[in-house]
Amino acid sequence: MDILLLLKATILGIVEGLTEFLPISSTGHLILVGDLLDFNDERGKVFEIVIQFAAILAVCWEYRAKLGSVTSGLLQKQEAAQRFTLNLFIAFLPLAILGLLFGKAIKAHLFSPVPVALAFIVGGLVILWAEKRQHSERIQSVDDMHWKDALKMGLAQALALIPGTSRSGSTIIGGLFFGLSRKAATEFSFFLAIPTLTAATIYEVVKYRHDFHADDLGIFLVGSVASFVSAFIAVRGLLRYISRHDFTVFAWYRIVFGLIVLATAYSGAVNWSAA
Known part of the structure; x- marks a missing residue:
């Protein structure tokens, strides 16, 4: 097994896990880091599908008690469990529908470093305004x-179709606008990630099924472990963080990071493939 390839898999797995549930855009980071590591071809896209699913499993594990309670409640026809499940389904629909309608066009025009950097900056400014x-x-x-x-949360999540916007960021900040507490907005964003990212994973697996190869099992395993562990740490860390702080630090991170990408792109310091 190529050691360099395993290193790339580890780095991308950590990036996916740390950024999937923070309001800083996992898709944007994977586009940028994948570009730097020269791992953004079809093989790289398949790899991203696998490590994204590993990140979902981390949330399922963290909230296993709640998910078990909801499942049990559904079997017993409890109103609270039914309402919670219906809310997740309703919130899931806008992104699913708009993604099917416009996803292909968005990927063709916006999945490149400069548009991602611009989305980073705009998203950061929105967070500052919200706070x-x-x-x-x-x-x-x-x-x-x-x-x-x-x-409303589902409509906010749909903004994440624009790479660099951040699925978790749009739902969490949207939740603050809509009257949810920080904890409620953050936890609903985590729960909503489960059907949203699972559906996206299934769709991408079917789409790229011919690009899955047994030879890649090694990098899939390494990347998945890195993604699961880092996502678990990120979820727990964010919940602790918001109990005492707001999201301003993430806003400034987005703005600074986006400006660095734009500066390196236009100065020629970094040869972004799509810049």
Whole structure:
């Protein structure tokens, strides 16, 4: 097995895990890091599918008690479990529908370093604006959400079709605008990731099924372990962080990172393949 390839797999796995659930865009980071590592071909796309699913498993493990409770509640026809499941389904729909309609065009025009960098900066500015507003918290727990709240969160998540926007960022910050507490917005973003990313994984597996090869099992395993562990750390770390802090640090990270990418692209310091 090529040691350099395993190193690339480890780096990308860590990047996926750390960024998937933070408001800084995993897709944007994977595009940029994959470009730097020269691992953004068809093989790289298949690899991203695998490590994304590993990140989903980390959330499932962290919230295994809640998911088990909801499953048990559905079997017993409990209203709270049914409402929670319906809310996830409603929130999932906007991204699913718009993704099927416009996903191909978006990938053709926006999946490159410079548009991603611009989205990083714009997203950072939106977070700063959101944090300066007066927060009115109507909802303290995901179990208190109405279907209308779920729909709003789903529409916010749909903004993540633009690479660099951040799925978790758009839902979490959207939640703050819609009256959710930081904890409720963050946890609903985590739960919503499960059906959203699972559906995306299944779709991509079918689409790229002919590009899966047994020879790549080694890098799949290494990347998946790195993604699972780093995602688990990121989820727990973010929950601890928001109990005492706001999201301003992520906003400035996005802005600075985006400016660096633009500066290196236009100065020629980094030869971004799509810049």
